[in-house]
Amino acid sequence: MTLRDFKYLRNQRILTLALILTLASTLFSITAFSLLGFYRGFNAYLGEGKDIVAIYEKRSHSPFTGVVPMHLTEQVRPINGVLASSPEVIAPCILKSEPIFIRGIVPEEFSKLNPLAIVKGHMLELTDINSAIVGRGLAERLSLDLGNKVLVLGVLADRYMELQVKGIYESQSTMEDEALVPVYVGQWLRGIDYGHVTLIRVKINEDQLSSSDLLNVIAKESSEPAQTSPSEEEGKQAEGIIPVVKTSLSLEDIGVEEAQRFMRSYLDRYGVTKETLLILSIMVFVFASASVAAASTTLIQQHKHEIGVLRSLGASNKSIRKDLLAKLLFWSLAASAAGITLATATLTTIDRSGYLQVLSHRILFQLEPLIVALNFILVSLLVATTITRSSLKH
Amino acid sequence: MAFLALKTLSRKEGTTSAILAVALLVAILASMSSIVNHINSQTEALSRIPEIGEAYLILSNNSTSITDSQVDVNLANLVSDSDVKYVIPQKVFAATLATNSSNHTAVVRAVVDVQTFFNVRNARVKGDIANANEMQANVGEILARLASINVGDKVSVNVGDKALKVKIVGIIQTQTQSDAELIIPMKLANHLFRNDDKVSLIEFAPKDPNMKDEVINHVTKLLPPNTKIIKVQQLKTFMQNVNNQTLSFLSLWSTIVYIVVIAASYVLATRLIAESSYDLAMLRALGAKKMLTFKLILTYTATTALLGSILGLALGIAGSQMASTAVRWMWPSFEISPFLEVGQALQILLLTFSSSIVGCVYPAFKSACKTYVEKQPL
Numbered sequence: 001m002t003l004r005d006f007k008y009l010r011n012q013r014i015l016t017l018a019l020i021l022t023l024a025s026t027l028f029s030i031t032a033f034s035l036l037g038f039y040r041g042f043n044a045y046l047g048e049g050k051d052i053v054a055i056y057e058k059r060s061h062s063p064f065t066g067v068v069p070m071h072l073t074e075q076v077r078p079i080n081g082v083l084a085s086s087p088e089v090i091a092p093c094i095l096k097s098e099p100i101f102i103r104g105i106v107p108e109e110f111s112k113l114n115p116l117a118i119v120k121g122h123m124l125e126l127t128d129i130n131s132a133i134v135g136r137g138l139a140e141r142l143s144l145d146l147g148n149k150v151l152v153l154g155v156l157a158d159r160y161m162e163l164q165v166k167g168i169y170e171s172q173s174t175m176e177d178e179a180l181v182p183v184y185v186g187q188w189l190r191g192i193d194y195g196h197v198t199l200i201r202v203k204i205n206e207d208q209l210s211s212s213d214l215l216n217v218i219a220k221e222s223s224e225p226a227q228t229s230p231s232e233e234e235g236k237q238a239e240g241i242i243p244v245v246k247t248s249l250s251l252e253d254i255g256v257e258e259a260q261r262f263m264r265s266y267l268d269r270y271g272v273t274k275e276t277l278l279i280l281s282i283m284v285f286v287f288a289s290a291s292v293a294a295a296s297t298t299l300i301q302q303h304k305h306e307i308g309v310l311r312s313l314g315a316s317n318k319s320i321r322k323d324l325l326a327k328l329l330f331w332s333l334a335a336s337a338a339g340i341t342l343a344t345a346t347l348t349t350i351d352r353s354g355y356l357q358v359l360s361h362r363i364l365f366q367l368e369p370l371i372v373a374l375n376f377i378l379v380s381l382l383v384a385t386t387i388t389r390s391s392l393k394h
Numbered sequence: 395m396a397f398l399a400l401k402t403l404s405r406k407e408g409t410t411s412a413i414l415a416v417a418l419l420v421a422i423l424a425s426m427s428s429i430v431n432h433i434n435s436q437t438e439a440l441s442r443i444p445e446i447g448e449a450y451l452i453l454s455n456n457s458t459s460i461t462d463s464q465v466d467v468n469l470a471n472l473v474s475d476s477d478v479k480y481v482i483p484q485k486v487f488a489a490t491l492a493t494n495s496s497n498h499t500a501v502v503r504a505v506v507d508v509q510t511f512f513n514v515r516n517a518r519v520k521g522d523i524a525n526a527n528e529m530q531a532n533v534g535e536i537l538a539r540l541a542s543i544n545v546g547d548k549v550s551v552n553v554g555d556k557a558l559k560v561k562i563v564g565i566i567q568t569q570t571q572s573d574a575e576l577i578i579p580m581k582l583a584n585h586l587f588r589n590d591d592k593v594s595l596i597e598f599a600p601k602d603p604n605m606k607d608e609v610i611n612h613v614t615k616l617l618p619p620n621t622k623i624i625k626v627q628q629l630k631t632f633m634q635n636v637n638n639q640t641l642s643f644l645s646l647w648s649t650i651v652y653i654v655v656i657a658a659s660y661v662l663a664t665r666l667i668a669e670s671s672y673d674l675a676m677l678r679a680l681g682a683k684k685m686l687t688f689k690l691i692l693t694y695t696a697t698t699a700l701l702g703s704i705l706g707l708a709l710g711i712a713g714s715q716m717a718s719t720a721v722r723w724m725w726p727s728f729e730i731s732p733f734l735e736v737g738q739a740l741q742i743l744l745l746t747f748s749s750s751i752v753g754c755v756y757p758a759f760k761s762a763c764k765t766y767v768e769k770q771p772l
């Protein structure tokens with residue numbers, strides 16, 4: 001006996017189940033999209049390509065707090081296969097009472113790694129002593145415009161300074177929430193001397209050079225007699241503006257790694273991996289599934305008379321379950337799709353408002369096919385399990 | 395009769411699963427909140443690290459930067475009477491520096507006592523310290539390199555139609571913005587401006603860091619209302635703001651969980667009505683009023699929600715503790731101690747309870763409005 005043509009399920013009652021499925025799916029999607037968005041954004045903070053390598057301090061507790069000798073920049077630059085080496089100082093600061101990250105850069109080298117699209121004003125130059133260019137996200141968040149003068153206060157050092165907005169840039173990355181200044185301004189705000197930077201990013205030609213080759217060159221440098229500060233070897237560097245302070249180098253403190261892997265290693269230290277975040281999101285769904293199971297049972301309870309009639313007409317429990325599954329699976333998939341859409345709309349709205357931030361960087365969420373597929377699978381499995389396990393007896 | 399009816403409803407098959415449904419939702423909230431609490435406590439611990447810097451700035455209230463600020467220079471005398479290490483009134487302005495070879499726009503900082511200023515900045519001076527009586531100035535190392543200024547050079551400082559010729563007697567390195575500035579004695583700057591009694595800012599630091607709050611309170615009382623005091627190093631503010639960002643995420647996420655609780659509560663009330671249609675019909679037949687039915691469903695859902703919340707809190711706290719212990723076993727270096735504050739637990743309890751009430755009102759009302767015949771099962 002086929003039950004396909006029996007329309008015994010009332011749409012209004014199914015809608016309750018669909019609503020709770022939609023909400024569970026939304027909860028799962030928002031959790032997964034935002035957590036993975038943060039994970040992806042953090043990993044891509046210094047660049048996504050395999051050709052971008054970071055020279056960093058191994059012992060630092062965060063990617064923002066380490067220091068490496070700046071003279072390594074000059075040292076790796078002539079190596080065959082090195083396309084650009086960008087010394088960078090990342091300084092947490094307060095601007096208009098809001099926490100921001102200011103990055104000290106050598107604009108010419110930085111542009112080789114991250115070409116910036118200037119949407120207003122002009123590109124930063126190393127000689128722009130009191131100027132900064134700000135990302136569009138940051139400019140919107142803090143209502144900054146071209147020519148504005150702002151007071152910047154240090155976080156890791158007792159420093160303050162006035163900066164003028166010279167340009168606004170767009171980068172389609174987390175860098176949109178930062179401000180860029182000449183490297184020495186970054187050093188002032190970070191409270192480190194001219195001989196050190198937070199890290200050095202190096203763009204390499206993968207066919208000619210690997211990160212281990214770079215480390216070997218640095219090792220060679222460290223084996224030479226150390227010259228310590230303040231008995232510096234004064235020289236000219238970065239257009240002769242920044243005083244060169246040659247510092248001692250301890251090889252065991254220096255790490256050279258693919259930029260993305262370097263960032264990932266910090267999250268790994270705290271047990272934050274893509275897998276753990278996915279499991280966490282699935283756990284959230286599983287915990288919410290008790291409500292879905294209750295909704296499925298309620299639906300069957302509400303139709304117990306209709307099911308009883310079908311049974312009296314000769315329909316077996318198996319055929320009723322099959323029919324229920326066929327009819328409810330469609331609704332489940334629709335609810336799942338609605339949940340994903342709702343989550344995407346919510347996150348897009350929040351993303352545009354700049355409300356959702358982690359470490360003063362917006363979470364750049366992206367529709368991940370894996371999450372979408374998982375959502376459909378989990379919802380279908382849940383509905384199928386509750387229907388097949390529920391009692392159809394009157 | 396109401397008590398008996400409630401007892402009958404609570405013995406229904408679905409009660410346990412209803413409590414469990416709410417409990418699991420609350421458990422997610424409790425565990426997530428306790429993990430976020432741990433993260434926030436870590437950042438707060440960082441913000442408690444003693445700050446090296448103790449400098450404060452006095453600026454005019456309406457200013458957004460240094461150069462547009464104007465404060466009375468005499469305030470410096472009032473501040474110096476307090477228990478402070480140093481007080482440095484400073485006039486900061488942009489000027490065109492004309493050397494023999496080129497012109498450069500740069501920031502000029504005028505201070506009353508150049509020596510004290512350099513001491514505070516831990517400046518290394520190549521040459522001498524500028525003397526006001528001899529029209530002398532010091533130049534920051536970066537500005538000196540940029541504008542090719544050397545010790546002994548004469549530089550013309552031009553502001554509007556006024557000009558001042560100074561002799562560079564020393565090059566300084568401070569690792570601060572002053573490395574890109576021209577430092578001149580205040581007396582010389584007053585040649586360029588009419589308002590001798592105004593400065594851009596007053597920088598000071600309390601003598602005893604342990605007494606800084608008392609000193610700042612005292613100085614604040616001395617200042618006129620058109621001025622403000624700003625602490626230079628803002629580690630605590632930064633950490634608090636970063637924590638607030640995490641809490642914003644948690645708030646948004648929790649809102650969605652509470653919406654799910656509302657929907658779950660709606661389902662549970664609907665299920666109760668479906669399961670207890672016979673009992674409710676009997677009650678009405680025995681003379682129960684509409685309001686009693688409404689109250690019964692409401693009380694049942696509220697009780698279920700309360701029990702579920704308590705169980706969920708216990709599950710959430712215990713679960714996150716067990717998970718963190720397991721993580722510590724696997725990665726001994728990884729320290730995580732999730733915790734939930736009493737206030738937060740009460741908040742979760744109250745919000746879950748309220749959400750449940752909201753969710754069950756409509757089905758309860760709908761059921762109460764049904765007549766005896768409509769309620770009666772087939």
